[in-house]
Amino acid sequence: xxxxxxxxxxxxxxxxxxxxxNQMAGSGTQPRGQPLIELCGLSKTYEAGGVQIAALRPTDxxxxxxxxxxxMGPSGSGKSTLLNLFGLLIRPTSGDYRLEGRTVSxxxxxxxxxxxxxxxxxxxxxxNLLSHLTILENICVPMQYAGVPRARMRKRAKELLAQFxxxxxxxxxxxxxxxxxxxxxxxxxxxANDPSVILADEPTGNLDEKTGQEVLTxxxxxxxxxxxxxxxxxxxxxxxxxxxxxxxxxxxxxEG
Amino acid sequence: xxPLEMAVTVYASLTRHLIRSLLATLGxxxxxxxxxxxxxxxxxxxxxALRQIESQGVDNIILRSVKPVEGNxxxxxxxxxxxxxxxxxxxxxxxxxxxxxxxxxxxxDTRRDIFVGQQTTDIEAVATVPEFLEVTRxxxxxxxxxxxxxxxGQVLEPVCVVGVKAARRLFGHQDPFGQSVVIGNVSFRVVxxxxxxxxxxxxxxxxxxNVVCLPIETARALWGGIRVQMRRGMAEQVDYDFLFLxxxxxxAIPGTAGRLRTYLRSVHAQADYExxxxxxxxxxxxxxxxxxxxxxxxxxxxxLLVGGIGIMNIMLANIxxxxxxxxxxxxxxxxxxxxxxxxxxxxxxxxxIGGGLGVGLGIATAAVAETVSRMGGDAGLKAVVTSxxxxxxxxxxxxxxxxxxxxxAWKAAQLDPLTALRHE
Numbered sequence: 001x002x003x004x005x006x007x008x009x010x011x012x013x014x015x016x017x018x019x020x021x022n023q024m025a026g027s028g029t030q031p032r033g034q035p036l037i038e039l040c041g042l043s044k045t046y047e048a049g050g051v052q053i054a055a056l057r058p059t060d061x062x063x064x065x066x067x068x069x070x071x072m073g074p075s076g077s078g079k080s081t082l083l084n085l086f087g088l089l090i091r092p093t094s095g096d097y098r099l100e101g102r103t104v105s106x107x108x109x110x111x112x113x114x115x116x117x118x119x120x121x122x123x124x125x126x127x128n129l130l131s132h133l134t135i136l137e138n139i140c141v142p143m144q145y146a147g148v149p150r151a152r153m154r155k156r157a158k159e160l161l162a163q164f165x166x167x168x169x170x171x172x173x174x175x176x177x178x179x180x181x182x183x184x185x186x187x188x189x190x191x192a193n194d195p196s197v198i199l200a201d202e203p204t205g206n207l208d209e210k211t212g213q214e215v216l217t218x219x220x221x222x223x224x225x226x227x228x229x230x231x232x233x234x235x236x237x238x239x240x241x242x243x244x245x246x247x248x249x250x251x252x253x254x255e256g
Numbered sequence: 257x258x259p260l261e262m263a264v265t266v267y268a269s270l271t272r273h274l275i276r277s278l279l280a281t282l283g284x285x286x287x288x289x290x291x292x293x294x295x296x297x298x299x300x301x302x303x304x305a306l307r308q309i310e311s312q313g314v315d316n317i318i319l320r321s322v323k324p325v326e327g328n329x330x331x332x333x334x335x336x337x338x339x340x341x342x343x344x345x346x347x348x349x350x351x352x353x354x355x356x357x358x359x360x361x362x363x364x365d366t367r368r369d370i371f372v373g374q375q376t377t378d379i380e381a382v383a384t385v386p387e388f389l390e391v392t393r394x395x396x397x398x399x400x401x402x403x404x405x406x407x408x409g410q411v412l413e414p415v416c417v418v419g420v421k422a423a424r425r426l427f428g429h430q431d432p433f434g435q436s437v438v439i440g441n442v443s444f445r446v447v448x449x450x451x452x453x454x455x456x457x458x459x460x461x462x463x464x465x466n467v468v469c470l471p472i473e474t475a476r477a478l479w480g481g482i483r484v485q486m487r488r489g490m491a492e493q494v495d496y497d498f499l500f501l502x503x504x505x506x507x508a509i510p511g512t513a514g515r516l517r518t519y520l521r522s523v524h525a526q527a528d529y530e531x532x533x534x535x536x537x538x539x540x541x542x543x544x545x546x547x548x549x550x551x552x553x554x555x556x557x558x559x560l561l562v563g564g565i566g567i568m569n570i571m572l573a574n575i576x577x578x579x580x581x582x583x584x585x586x587x588x589x590x591x592x593x594x595x596x597x598x599x600x601x602x603x604x605x606x607x608x609i610g611g612g613l614g615v616g617l618g619i620a621t622a623a624v625a626e627t628v629s630r631m632g633g634d635a636g637l638k639a640v641v642t643s644x645x646x647x648x649x650x651x652x653x654x655x656x657x658x659x660x661x662x663x664x665a666w667k668a669a670q671l672d673p674l675t676a677l678r679h680e
Contacts, residue, residue: 089587089674110591117589128584128677132272144261145589189588 035101036196036228037063037086042095042105044081055081058095059253063197063244068223069230070239073248079232080201082248086230087122087199088112100196117145121190123200127182129174135185136161136170142192160188164218180211187218198222200231216241257594266601269578277606280570284610284656285617287559288649291552292618295645297625298548300638305541309534311456311464313391315506317513318459318532319346319499319520323492339493340528347496349519356512359502361387363458364494366475368440370468372426379422380462381439382497383475391500392464394450400433401448409473417448421465437468442478444470459498459532509535560652563610564660571603571664582668583676596669603661604654611653615646 044056056078063069073079084090085097088104097105104115116122121142129138139157148156161167164184174182183203190198200219204212212235220241223229231238239245246253257265270277321341351360364383369376389396389403396403397420408415416437423432423446436443452464501516503509513533520529575582582595622639629637 084674087587089677110593113586113589113591113594116587122587124677128580128587130581130584133268137268141585142588144257144265145585145591145594147258150258150260193589 034065035062036065036067036099037061037230038096038098039085040096040098042085042092042097044078044085044090045093054251056085056092056248056253057251061246061253061255063228063230065196065228066223066226067228067244068219068242069228069244069246070242071230071232071246071248072234072236072239077248078251078253079248081251082253083199083201083230083232086197087120088116113145117142118193119196121193121195121198123183123186123190123198123203125202125205127174127179127186127206129182129185129189131174134171134173135166135177138174138185139189139192142189146193148193156192157188160191161185164188178211179207180214183207183211183215184218187215187222191222197228197230200229202232202234204233204235257590257597262597262601265598266605269598269602270605276570278609280567281563281606281610281613283563283566284560284607284653285563285614287556287563288611288614288653289617289621290559291556291652292615292641292645292649293621293625293639294552294555295649296618296622296639296641297637298545298552299642299645300626300640302541302545302548303640304638306538307454308456308460309537309541311393311452311454313393313500313502314535314538315503315509316391316534317501317503317509317516318534319501319516320459320530320532321494321497322528322530324526324528337491337493340526341494342496342499342529344495346520346523347499349523350499350501350516353519354501354512354515356504356508357501358504359387359391359500361385361391361500361502362472362496363388363498363500364472364475365497366439366470366479368479370422370426370437370439377425378466379419379425380458380467381416381470382458382462382467383470383472385472387502388469388500389450391502392452392458393454393456394452394464397449397451398433401450403448403450404469404471409471409477414442414444414470414474414478415447416444416468416470417450418446418469419463419465419467420449420451421463422468423449425466439468439470440479444468506535509533556652560656564607564656567603567606567610567657568660568664570606571599571661572667574602575599575664575668579671579676579679582671583673583679586671586673587677592669595671596665599665599668600658600661603665604657607653607657607661608650611650611656614653615649618649 039059039061041058041060042056043054043058046053046055059082071079071082081090085092085105088107092105095105096103099115099119104112107115129135130141133141136154136157139160140153143153143156158167158170161170164187166172166181166184166188169177169181174185177185183206187198187203198219203219204215207215216238219229219231223241223243231242244255246255248254319342323338324340347360347362350357361384366381366383368381370379370381371377384404386404386406388394401417403417404415416439418426418432418437426432426437427435432446432449435446437446438444450464450469456464458464458467501512503512510533513531513536517531520531585595619641622641626637626639
């Protein structure tokens with residue numbers, strides 16, 4: 001069972017000032033080519049009005065460390081269900097989900113939270129920044145739950161802001177930023193605890209084409225630096241950047 | 257999350273809607289203010305009552321002559337002299353039979369006016385014995401002072417001891433020693449100055465600092481034991497206006513008072529006396545205080561219940577409004593208990609701020625009530641804010657926050673992360 005106390009990621013020191021793509025990822029970067037995520041017969045069924053609805057049919061999937069996986073499919077096909085399963089926001093109905101070689105699909109709530117905190121970074125379509133906090137404080141939120149000391153936390157947050165071109169904007173509120181800037185803050189927040197995998201749910205969906213491309217470039221750089229990225233998208237163009245791609249139709253996952 | 261981070265998070269959340277947060281605390285502010293103010297006034301009243309009682313001497317039993325209601329006395333129909341109150345026979349009986357009585361101090365009101373210039377004053381001239389000083393808890397002021405001596409009544413030159421307030425009125429800034437006080441056309445030389453430290457009253461009546469004491473033998477020699485007051489051709493006779501019985505042990509007071517009442521009922525045909533037992537009054541005051549405390553606690557409980565429900569309401573609304581925030585926090589790694597503690601801490605901080613403001617408002621209210629009550633020039637109310645009452649008020653506000661914040665916080669913690677994230 002994972003716990004905050006014995007997970008070294010929760011108390012990692014912040015990295016030095018990154019100057020290039022290789023420094024973007026931090027220590028969450030591991031040698032490529034090893035399985036990071038393994039799904040074995042993972043499925044999710046919902047019940048609505050007494051009818052069982054298979055949101056995700058039994059799925060076997062391996063995501064290699066350092067992969068850039070795109071998840072595509074029409075609306076209601078089960079893309080978000082798969083991403084929520086990856087993010088431990090919902091529990092599977094059956095099957096096994098292994099992350100970094102450990103089964104995480106049957107953990108209790110505390111342990112699940114600890115995994116979300118230290119191994120998974122989430123980026124949402126609507127950014128989901130906390131409007132009453134400054135962008136620096138927003139980036140600090142995951143580190144607060146990881147128990148990072150305040151001084152180190154703020155230093156790390158400032159480094160991330162600088163890394164994403166938001167230096168000197170520490171005290172700004174999300175509403176004072178553009179959509180692209182907000183998404184950059186959200187990505188910085190996802191990287192705060194140096195997670196093993198970044199889950200992005202249509203991260204360019206609320207952005208114009210140009211800004212969306214800028215955000216995608218950030219993900220490309222993160223991927224090049226060794227980060228594992230799983231991105232749900234409607235845009236088939238993004239597939240060209242992926243090392244691995246899956247398509248979902250009616251809850252059935254197909255590679256390619 | 258560390259306590260520091262928790263504090264920062266809670267502060268940020270509360271200051272987000274500062275006015276709403278302050279309004280949410282209003283019920284607690286008013287509840288705590290009412291409690292603090294009433295406790296302060298109640299405590300002041302209690303201390304004043306106890307001071308008054310204790311100034312009469314807790315180990316004393318005071319027997320007072322009371323003029324019976326006119327028409328009840330058979331003697332008035334047959335005689336021009338109305339005789340009532342404590343008699344010499346009562347005095348002798350008590351002195352001889354009541355073995356628990358350590359001191360028996362008679363006091364007579366001379367009923368003679370004391371003048372300052374041409375004007376009469378409310379200074380009372382009382383005739384008594386040397387033990388008066390002890391039973392009334394008075395003390396002598398000035399090194400030259402002495403109280404009455406057993407031999408004072410035998411000398412030709414009458415002497416008196418003056419209370420400090422009476423001395424100021426009679427002599428102003430002049431040295432009272434060696435000066436004379438004229439009582440009923442007789443000059444009494446001042447030999448002592450006395451003071452009642454607690455500003456006590458003689459049997460709850462005359463202000464001890466405003467009396468002049470003279471030897472009882474002198475008063476008898478001058479005016480006899482009969483007080484004659486011509487009114488429609490009638491006179492009154494009172495042997496003693498007061499008798500102070502100082503009992504050997506506090507435990508013996510109730511029994512002695514009981515025996516005294518039994519004796520007086522058996523020998524007095526009419527209710528021309530009153531038995532005051534400060535010890536019983538003290539017990540009664542304590543009982544009253546207990547009732548007061550229960551009533552206050554009930555009022556406080558109701559106030560805080562109302563305030564607490566207000567807090568719970570605001571917290572529930574807060575949680576509904578911030579459901580998406582809860583989802584985001586859960587998605588970023590917050591445990592259920594992190595969410596629980598965050599919202600519970602917000603609730604406790606709200607009620608604590610309310611408690612703090614309430615304490616301030618309560619102290620101010622008590623001070624205003626005290627000032628207003630003294631505007632007429634009377635002694636008025638006295639408000640005493642004790643540190644215990646402040647601690648209790650603050651503790652109660654924290655407990656209210658915990659009690660009424662737990663349910664909303666628990667509800668927030670139980671939210672499903674995904675459902676909360678999708679909340680619009």
